[in-house]
Amino acid sequence: MDFLQNLAHGMGVAMSPINVLLCFAGCMLGTLIGVLPGIGPIATIAILLPLTFGLDPTAALIMLAGIYYGAQYGGSTASILLNIPGESSAVVTALDGHEMARQGRAGIALGISAIGSFVAGTIATVVIAALASPLASLALVFGPAEYFALMLTGLAFAVLLARGSVFKAIIMILIGVLLSTVGPDLTTGQLRLTFGAVWLADGIEIALLGMGLFGIAEVFRSLEHGEARQVKQTQIGRLLPGPDELRAAAKPILRGTLLGSILGILPGNGAVLAPYASYTLEKKLSRTPGRFGRGAIEGVAGPESANNAGAQTSFIPLLTLGIPPNAVMALMVGAMTIHGIVPGPQIMTKMPDLFWGLIASMWMGNLMLLVINLPMVGLWVKLLNVPYRLMFVGIVIFCCIGVYSINSEPADILIMAALAVFGYALSKFNFEPAPLTLGFVLGRMMEENLRQALMISRGSFLTFVERPIAAFFIVLAIVMLVVGILPSIRRGRDEVFVD
Amino acid sequence: MxxxxxxxxxxxxxxxxxxxxxxxxxxxxxxxxxxxxxxxxxxxxxxxxxxxxxxxxxxxxxxxxxxxxxxxxxxKEGEALERWQLRGPIFVLASLVIFAAMIRSVGFLVAAPLSMLVAGFGSREVRPVELAIFTVVMTVFCAVVFRGLLNQPLPMLILPALSIQF
CATH class of the missing domain: 1.10.287 (Helix Hairpins)
Incomplete structure (x- = not known):
């Protein structure tokens, strides 16, 4: 029960008044931006990231964790009230959540999603605490070849998860890897693909990618339809579910938590899969599957819990192996690097305050959402009533401020603009930006590990086959790619949305 | 077939x-x-x-x-090219360029309202008066929150002629 002691130590760190305040501020701001339609957690964190630069490392990460959970909650609010999911995982919440809102049960849907998220967050926190040490010691036997193979598996998994064409997803990953090579070569320091421009000499910030591809590009897309959406005098109603509703939601919450916790640990953004998996499972287990899509509370409780548990356990690959499994975690890496922290197995031993404080603050962030943020739902609804013709102007200026605050570099705003045009073009040609971000996130690390692995093996690719762990991951990656191409499985995955 | x-x-x-x-x-x-x-x-x-x-x-x-x-x-049979709606992107991109060009030279208090005014015309439903009020409110709000409360390094107003810089 060593980890419980550590967790208690972490609580001590996270509970200091200033950290509690920062966590709360993070939750509030995260919800404020995250609730804006079309702005998912990636763009939200990218916009708010600079706010944490001035803080000490522990406080900064605690505030970021607050922002993250706030952003998640804001996203759920937007998809329940407006049926505009900010990110793909909120799509599932919108199915039954929005239906509940139309029946005048918006409050219950929001309430159960906050309660489910809190339960999921609590359990996932314990899971992280329990798994962190063993996984970190496992990471110590990993060499460059194993790391490279593991990241390859992550990318293969991302291809498997991508919606639409598998082939296009692979191209997206390659483009992401290519974008990650812009800037200095880490070994020789030679500049690559910078057009000789000083402002590209450090490469492209992941935050710019987040705001360009997911923030501004979404504004472009939304402006096409004009003022279609409105919060139609939605009655929020009571927030706290009654005993019957709680009983109906209890098991879905627990099952969702379990699913989400497991999927979140996988490299390659398995967390994205969690809400879909949970929704499918609940529909299969239900005695009355016909209610799903017509405002079934299980269809909100399960996926929301799964989503939150997955969001939380996706910290595990980052904190133990140093591999960010998705764009959100890559932003966390960005924040850590600014404070001189290199994510990886050494954090736990070298900076126990930071490590356990962060993990404890995840739980605290969830509690904040439930106790403080949920009652303020009226405020967020008011915000959603702002017509889009004004709201997008706000989104644009938030992105400008966010970008400028990172490096005080106006040219970064132009890079973001270029990425936004690119993102808009991607949607016009039915390419999905999510695999691109993962390729971008892992690209640099993969290059470095590949280089080191080949240096050790004297240029022989056999090293990836001779080393058993590496070989295992390579085989896994190939299996996943094959599975991704098999049509029957792809059909099964799309079935969730039928009827 | x-x-x-x-x-x-x-x-x-x-x-x-x-x-x-x-x-x-x-x-x-x-x-x-x-x-x-x-x-x-x-x-x-x-x-x-x-x-x-x-x-x-x-x-x-x-x-x-x-x-x-x-x-x-x-x-293989596939989809036709989709239509690009240029109005939104053009105005928003122009507003980004304005912000980038002006934030360092004249500061946030000028750059922000100007770029917001331009961006607003990216929507077909733009209402100029409403937009103007919104930009003023947002500029004040952002200045107070980001510079005042959160202490972000945003240059607010730079007027070399009057040697104002804060």
Whole structure:
């Protein structure tokens, strides 16, 4: 029960008044931006990231964790009230959540999603605490070849998860890897693909990618339809579910938590899969599957819990192996690097305050959402009533401020603009930006590990086959790619949305 | 089979998936451009990889992917090109350029309202008076929150003639 002691130590760190305040501020701001339609957690964190630069490392990460959970909650609010999911995982919440809102049960849907998220967050926190040490010691036997193979598996998994064409997803990953090579070569320091421009000499910030591809590009897309959406005098109603509703939601919450916790640990953004998996499972287990899509509370409780548990356990690959499994975690890496922290197995031993404080603050962030943020739902609804013709102007200026605050570099705003045009073009040609971000996130690390692995093996690719762990991951990656191409499985995955 | 069906309806175009064709062609051109840009950098050997190794082979991979898309566009039925709505992007991009150009030279209190005013016209439903009020409110709000409360390094107003800079 060593980890419980550590967790208690972490609580001590996270509970200091200033950290509690920062966590709360993070939750509030995260919800404020995250609730804006079309702005998912990636763009939200990218916009708010600079706010944490001035803080000490522990406080900064605690505030970021607050922002993250706030952003998640804001996203759920937007998809329940407006049926505009900010990110793909909120799509599932919108199915039954929005239906509940139309029946005048918006409050219950929001309430159960906050309660489910809190339960999921609590359990996932314990899971992280329990798994962190063993996984970190496992990471110590990993060499460059194993790391490279593991990241390859992550990318293969991302291809498997991508919606639409598998082939296009692979191209997206390659483009992401290519974008990650812009800037200095880490070994020789030679500049690559910078057009000789000083402002590209450090490469492209992941935050710019987040705001360009997911923030501004979404504004472009939304402006096409004009003022279609409105919060139609939605009655929020009571927030706290009654005993019957709680009983109906209890098991879905627990099952969702379990699913989400497991999927979140996988490299390659398995967390994205969690809400879909949970929704499918609940529909299969239900005695009355016909209610799903017509405002079934299980269809909100399960996926929301799964989503939150997955969001939380996706910290595990980052904190133990140093591999960010998705764009959100890559932003966390960005924040850590600014404070001189290199994510990886050494954090736990070298900076126990930071490590356990962060993990404890995840739980605290969830509690904040439930106790403080949920009652303020009226405020967020008011915000959603702002017509889009004004709201997008706000989104644009938030992105400008966010970008400028990172490096005080106006040219970064132009890079973001270029990425936004690119993102808009991607949607016009039915390419999905999510695999691109993962390729971008892992690209640099993969290059470095590949280089080191080949240096050790004297240029022989056999090293990836001779080393058993590496070989295992390579085989896994190939299996996943094959599975991704098999049509029957792809059909099964799309079935969730039928009827 | 599908080929016959099409012929029955009339002459079918050579390119059956314009979307894939354009995307593929673009990828080929972009990949070629990247390879050309990298031409001055050493690739190294597998044992000691040079700076150009990964980007070059990634670009070649993208080029091959583009070629496959182009070939597929002749073989497989696909979607037509989607329409681009230019109004939104043009105004928003202009507003981004304005913000980038002015934030350092005149400061946030001028750059923000100006760029917001321009961005607002990206919506077909723009109402100028409402927009003007909104930009003023937002400028004050952002100045108070980001500079005042959160202490972000945003230059607020720079007027060299009056030697104002804060």
């Amino acid at each position: 599908s080929l016959l069906k099409r012929d029955a309806q009339g002459p079918h175009p050579a390119i059956r998936s314009p979307q894939n064709f354009v995307a593929g062609a673009f990828l080929i051109v972009a990949a070629a451009f990247v390879v050309w840009m990298l031409s001055g950098l050493p690739q190294g050997t597998l044992r000691t990889m040079g700076p150009a190794m990964v980007p070059r082979w990634t670009a070649i991979g993208i080029g091959i992917g583009g070629a496959v898309l182009v070939v597929l566009s002749f073989v």
